Amino acid sequence: MSTSDGSLKNASGPYFGQYGGRWMPESLMAAMDELTRTFEDAKNDPDFIAEVRELNKNYSGRPSLLTEAKRFGEQFCGGARIFLKREDLNHTGSHKINNVLGQALLAKRMGKTRIIAETGAGQHGVASATAAALMGMECVVYMGAEDTRRQALNVARMELLGATVIPVTVGSQTLKDAINEALRDWVANVDSTHYLLGTAAGGHPFPALVRYFHQVIGDEAREQILEQAGRLPDAVTACVGGGSNAIGIFHGFLDDAGVEIYGFEAGGDGVDTERTAATITLGRPGVLHGAKSYLMQDEDGQTVESHSISAGLDYPGVGPEHAYLADIGRVHYEAITDTEAMDAFRALCRTEGILPAIESAHALAGTIKVAGRKIAAGAKPQDVVIVVSLSGRGDKDVHTAAEWFGLLDDAQDQAADAQEGK
Amino acid sequence: MSRITSAQKIAAAKAEGRPALIAYLPAGFPDAATTIEAAVAVAENGVDIIEIGIPYSDPVMDGEVIQQATTAALADGFKVNQIFEIIQGITSRCDAAVMVMTYWNPVLRMGVDEFSRRFAEAGGAGLITPDLVPDEAGEWLEASAKYDLERVFLVAPSSSAQRVEMTVAASSGFVYCVSVMGVTGARSEVSSAAQGVVAAAHAAGAEYACVGLGVSKREHVEEIGAYADGVIVGTALVAALRDGGVPAVGALAAELSGSARA
Ligand SMILES: Cc1ncc(COP(=O)(O)O)c(C=O)c1O
Numbered sequence: 001m002s003t004s005d006g007s008l009k010n011a012s013g014p015y016f017g018q019y020g021g022r023w024m025p026e027s028l029m030a031a032m033d034e035l036t037r038t039f040e041d042a043k044n045d046p047d048f049i050a051e052v053r054e055l056n057k058n059y060s061g062r063p064s065l066l067t068e069a070k071r072f073g074e075q076f077c078g079g080a081r082i083f084l085k086r087e088d089l090n091h092t093g094s095h096k097i098n099n100v101l102g103q104a105l106l107a108k109r110m111g112k113t114r115i116i117a118e119t120g121a122g123q124h125g126v127a128s129a130t131a132a133a134l135m136g137m138e139c140v141v142y143m144g145a146e147d148t149r150r151q152a153l154n155v156a157r158m159e160l161l162g163a164t165v166i167p168v169t170v171g172s173q174t175l176k177d178a179i180n181e182a183l184r185d186w187v188a189n190v191d192s193t194h195y196l197l198g199t200a201a202g203g204h205p206f207p208a209l210v211r212y213f214h215q216v217i218g219d220e221a222r223e224q225i226l227e228q229a230g231r232l233p234d235a236v237t238a239c240v241g242g243g244s245n246a247i248g249i250f251h252g253f254l255d256d257a258g259v260e261i262y263g264f265e266a267g268g269d270g271v272d273t274e275r276t277a278a279t280i281t282l283g284r285p286g287v288l289h290g291a292k293s294y295l296m297q298d299e300d301g302q303t304v305e306s307h308s309i310s311a312g313l314d315y316p317g318v319g320p321e322h323a324y325l326a327d328i329g330r331v332h333y334e335a336i337t338d339t340e341a342m343d344a345f346r347a348l349c350r351t352e353g354i355l356p357a358i359e360s361a362h363a364l365a366g367t368i369k370v371a372g373r374k375i376a377a378g379a380k381p382q383d384v385v386i387v388v389s390l391s392g393r394g395d396k397d398v399h400t401a402a403e404w405f406g407l408l409d410d411a412q413d414q415a416a417d418a419q420e421g422k
Numbered sequence: 423m424s425r426i427t428s429a430q431k432i433a434a435a436k437a438e439g440r441p442a443l444i445a446y447l448p449a450g451f452p453d454a455a456t457t458i459e460a461a462v463a464v465a466e467n468g469v470d471i472i473e474i475g476i477p478y479s480d481p482v483m484d485g486e487v488i489q490q491a492t493t494a495a496l497a498d499g500f501k502v503n504q505i506f507e508i509i510q511g512i513t514s515r516c517d518a519a520v521m522v523m524t525y526w527n528p529v530l531r532m533g534v535d536e537f538s539r540r541f542a543e544a545g546g547a548g549l550i551t552p553d554l555v556p557d558e559a560g561e562w563l564e565a566s567a568k569y570d571l572e573r574v575f576l577v578a579p580s581s582s583a584q585r586v587e588m589t590v591a592a593s594s595g596f597v598y599c600v601s602v603m604g605v606t607g608a609r610s611e612v613s614s615a616a617q618g619v620v621a622a623a624h625a626a627g628a629e630y631a632c633v634g635l636g637v638s639k640r641e642h643v644e645e646i647g648a649y650a651d652g653v654i655v656g657t658a659l660v661a662a663l664r665d666g667g668v669p670a671v672g673a674l675a676a677e678l679s680g681s682a683r684a
Contacts, residue, residue: 021558023526025483027578027603029555029585170489176480183482188604190580286527287553288480300502301531302479 008254008330014204017327019320022203023287028183031190036205038110043212048105055101056216059134060091064217066224066387071351072364076344077371079381081229084354084390085221085249094357094392095217095245096127100196102213104131107194114138114193118182120147120175121311121396122154123357124198129163131196139163140185142178147311154396172305175315179289199242200319203290207319211247218252221387229385235260235370238389239362240280240333241312243319245391250331260332263322264366266308267335277306278335279318280326293320309338309400312359312392340365342404345394357392358400364388427547428519428572428595431470432630432651441647442470443679444632446523446656447663447671449474449508450500451491458511460663463672465516468679471652472512473550476505476524483525483552485607487657491664502528506544513545521574521595523550529562538565548572548595556592563592574598577623579615587626596630596652597623601637608657609636612646620650643678653678 014020022032042048056062065086073082087095100117107115115132117139119125125141132139141158145167148155155165171177179197186195200210218236225233236253238246240263253259268276276282279294286295288303296304296316308314325331341358344365348356356364367388374384394401402408428442435442445464449457461472477492477500484492505522512520522541529537529549541549548571554562556575566573572595577586580603590597601616602609616633623631633646634654643653655678662670676682 022555023553023558024555025553025578026555026576026585026589027483027580027600029578030580030582033582170486171479171493180480180482184485184605187483190603286530288527289482292558295527297527297531299531301528302496303527 009251011208011321013208016207016321016324018285019291019293019323020204020207021292022290023292024203024290025187027187028190031186032203032205034110035106038106039205039209042106042109051105052102056098060097060101061089062216063220064089066221066228068228069348069352072348075351076347076368078375080371080375080384080386081382082367082371083225083228083233083385083387085217085387087217087245087389087391088354088356088360088393092127092130093395094123094127095214095248096124096198097130098216098248099198099210099213099244100124100127100131103194103196103209104135104137107137107196108135110194112192112194114140114189115196116140116142116182116185116193117196117198118142118175118178119198120144120178120314122147122151122158123312123392123396125158125163125165126154126161128196128198129158129161132163133161141165142168142181142185144173144175144178145169146173147175151311174305176303183289198244200244200247200321201242201289201291201293201317207291207321210244211251211321214244214248215251217245217248217389218250221249222252225385225387231385232256232259233385233387234374235262235386237262237264237363237367237370237386239264239313239359239391240318240322241266241315241359242317243322245389247319247321249389250325254330261330262366262370263331263333264336264362265333266310266313266362267337268307270337271335275307276335277308277314277316279316280322280333281335285323288317291320293323294318294326309341309404310358310362312357313362334366336362336365342401344368345401346405354390355394356390357394358397360389360391363391425542425545425547426517426519428471428521429630431519432596435470436651441643441650442632442652443468443643444471444473444634444652444654445469445659445675446473446475446654447659448488448491448495449476449505450495450498451660451663452494453498454504454508456668457508458515459668460671461512462515463668464659464675465518467672467675468681469518469675471519471521473521473523473654474505474508474512476502476522476528478525478528481525483605485605485657487661488606491660502532506540509541509544509546519547520545521548521550521572522546523552526551526554534561534565535568538569538571542569542571546571548574550574550598552576556589559592576600577619579603579619581622583622586622590623590626590628593628596632597628598654599623599631599633599650601633601635604635606635606656608638608661612636612642616646617649640677640680
């Protein structure tokens with residue numbers, strides 16, 4: 001919510017307009033209170049701030065680069081100037097590391113020795129396993145059984161890092177059920193365990209806390225674009241799953257009224273089909289996993305399963321701060337179909353030599369549209385400046401992309417399936 | 423029709439020198455008609471208060487047995503609308519107090535006021551809300567006052583004194599004391615934490631404090647009954663219903679209530 005001076009930055013929760021809060025069992029309230037206190041203390045502790053900075057710099061490799069994508073801009077964005085915020089270059093290959101390092105430090109501060117996490121495709125699970133290994137903590141990752149089969153290599157990565165991966169066989173066996181199972185574990189083991197939630201959703205303080213650790217994306221990007229373009233961008237874009245990379249980069253620009261902000265959700269087969277994950281576009285307010293926010297639900301309030309080619313965006317909820325920013329019109333949320341995302345994926349590969357995560361390709365596809373509209377409305381192409389959150393690299397998606405583009409002949413297909421343990 | 427409340431049933435049990443027995447059954451498992459039959463059967467076998475659970479897609483407080491039952495009910499097409507017929511079906515056939523245990527989003531989706539009105543019309547006594555804390559319950563406080571419904575919130579072993587006090591103040595009917603840090607599921611022993619939670623609830627002014635999670639046997643009922651005003655049984659009854667149908671659930675209720683004739 002905006003503060004008294006009208007700023008949208010540093011919204012502390014628990015509420016963002018009518019959204020946010022703590023819609024969760026009483027059994028977890030003490031842990032949520034403890035986490036809130038620890039976080040508030042840590043934010044004001046110079047030692048903690050220094051520790052996070054040090055890890056960001058010498059472990060993750062921050063600041064991440066801001067790269068102008070000239071050929072992509074020329075060939076796909078009508079000549080607009082597109083700048084990529086390179087979260088793909090972070091250790092473990094995505095923005096997720098920012099949040100896990102911060103939360104693992106908080107867990108240590110609380111004296112917890114065990115970390116649990118949920119994961120869809122495995123990116124957040126891998127990042128959590130990484131932080132746990134670095135800090136000598138036990139790590140258990142819950143993952144839908146279906147996802148453990150599709151992402152067998154990421155399961156192996158987590159196990160190599162010393163984590164235990166538990167396939168979730170209840171409910172729809174997807175990311176939302178992995179979160180449910182992590183919450184059940186947390187209730188039973190809350191004294192020893194921190195639940196390291198992977199996105200800017202969940203009950204208070206998670207949305208504000210996860211944003212805090214990702215704000216560095218927007219802070220760096222703002223400084224870098226001022227240096228490279230000599231001015232603020234016309235627009236900032238990001239993909240939105242639960243909304244962590246998006247809220248991180250948006251935060252740097254929320255108070256710059258001249259900067260348009262766009263969040264791109266996974267449209268799947270299209271928002272007029274049942275196979276979609278466009279939560280803000282199609283959902284209505286409800287409560288899930290601790291927060292009130294937009295939610296894909298049926299007329300009975302049952303959560304509807306989402307669908308997207310991108311596992312990281314395949315979630316029927318969204319962080320509450322995004323719901324608020326959508327309602328007040330500060331951020332525009334639009335859906336990108338699988339096809340649009342994969343076209344943008346290939347475009348970036350071929351023009352820039354950068355393989356984006358399919359999640360991030362949604363932001364690229366949206367950027368193509370935004371640039372096109374600006375130019376159609378009369379803007380001079382070279383005067384259009386857009387900063388895109390390239391939230392992760394696409395190495396994890398090679399198999400999916402190769403299948404999508406028909407690059408695997410049958411023999412290769414079988415070999416790849418065998419490797420994935422299908 | 424005057425509705426029978428959980429507070430009335432607990433008071434009546436107390437007058438008989440015993441704890442109230444509270445039974446959980448999921449709506450629509452295996453179907454709506456059987457839910458009614460099973461509820462009537464437990465009421466005829468010594469159960470004072472019946473909690474009907476609304477199947478929900480994301481039941482974070484439930485263990486495997488209840489999850490499987492509610493997931494099956496949803497797969498068979500259970501609709502929230504059916505809850506009112508089920509409540510009506512039970513209240514018209516027995517004098518147990520009938521509550522609904524529900525995760526909050528289905529109520530929110532229908533509208534808290536509309537849900538409350540229809541539930542009261544069906545003869546329901548009140549709602550037990552496992553994922554709604556008083557902090558977020560503004561709309562429900564209003565609707566429950568308007569339709570004269572009982573508000574059963576939960577307190578846990580981890581609840582601070584301040585939260586117990588706040589929760590007790592917001593509750594009516596009884597306070598649901600969670601015996602253990604965990605989810606629903608039968609356990610061989612009932613956690614010793616339960617007694618402390620009940621004491622905290624009573625100290626905070628709760629007239630009635632009932633214990634749930636993990637209760638599965640007559641000896642648990644006796645043990646908990648020594649300090650609590652009521653004992654809540656869920657998983658064990660659901661498993662009995664799953665494995666042996668209505669006769670089995672009636673027999674287990676008789677055993678739990680101590681009314682089984684040898
Ligand atoms: C590369 C990448 N980008 C984006 C996301 C979506 O998450 P969020 O919306 O929290 O940034 C994920 C999630 O796994 C991801 O791996």
